[in-house]
Amino acid sequence: MLRITMFSHADKVKGQGVGSAYLELIKMLQDKFSKEFLLRVNSWKKSDISHYHTVNFSYYLSTFFTRKRGVRIGYVHFLPETLEGSIELYQPFQKIFNWYLLDFYRRMDELVVVNPSFIPALLRAGCQKDKITYIPNFVSQKEFYEKNATEKQLIREKLGYEETDFVILGVGQIQKRKGLDDFIQLAKDNPSWKFIWAGGFSFGKITDGYSEYEKIYKNPPKNLTFPGIVDRDTLVDYYNIANIFLLPSYNELFPMSILEAFNCGTPVMVRELDLYQSVIKDFYIGCQDKEEMQDKLTALQSSSNDLQTWQKASRQAAQKYSEDAVAKLWFDYYTKTYQKYRS
Incomplete structure (x- = not known):
């Protein structure tokens, strides 16, 4: 042994x-x-x-x-x-x-x-x-998995979201590297959409941009929710009600949150980084900047077929990294x- x-x-x-x-x-x-x-x-x-x-x-x-x-x-x-x-x-x-x-x-x-x-x-x-x-x-498929349509609707009701809401989810520490500025601005620019950022200040006051983000965290736009650091058994619910998982990071490694989203069959949109080409090529929607995120989110919001295509891509990625x-x-x-x- x-x-x-x-x-x-x-x-x-x-x-x-x-x-x-x-x-x-x-x-x-x-x-x-x-x-x-x-x-x-x-x-x-x-x-x-x-x-x-x-x-x-x-x-x-x-x-x-x-x-x-x-x-x-x-x-x-x-x-x-x-x-x-x-x-x-x-x-x-x-x-x-x-x-x-x-x-x-x-x-x-x-x-x-x-x-x-x-x-x-x-x-x-x-x-x-x-x-x-x-x-x-x-990521374990026992903890992060895709729920059925009835379960998803019940979770939406429990969390206060309508069936017709277009929900965009971000997950990670609240810090500048994660592209929070663009995520927050997208929320401000699209008041009819619902934005959620699940995560908190894991490193407290030494977090880059702490004082700036603390103010927004305590007083966000009406359509942006900060539930804080969420336990895994609740986080899986957020992935399942999201129409899109958006990670606008400027710097990443191999984010666990992307794998979690894949397991839940949630379409993944990211800021285009070279490292993604090495590990998740063809499985994500890449964007160069906030403007391209806006354009592609708008297109996806009006096209259920495109959303289903990227759901399939996420399911395929989940099998590859099982x-x-x-x-x-x-x-x-x-x-x-x-x-x-x-x-």
């Missing part, structure tokens, strides 16, 4: 994608491979594999004890450039953290990226290409990586 220790504090902060990805992986490994893997969390006992999900300083120090830690695997959920617009740090501290983050990755024996577009930046930082593996995120498909990737990766370093 392979001894795998997961090092993570990702679940300590609610409403962030890294935490969701970590919890999904833990649950999947426990459900599917309990006989093959002995899984521990934040344990200092000797391991065959140590898998680092977050970059806490105590974890960094542990990487120097190579015999106890076994094969050190780093999970690359973010890079210095992807943190821009997320948190606001005093510039000298930001430079120190950027160096520390990349050095953390350099200390790993192997790295797993959630998006292949990260690889060039890691190579520039001094990481070796043959030690970097791409494994996509996934739990079973990604589970096999992780099983093969752990077993082969251990054998690679065993000698």
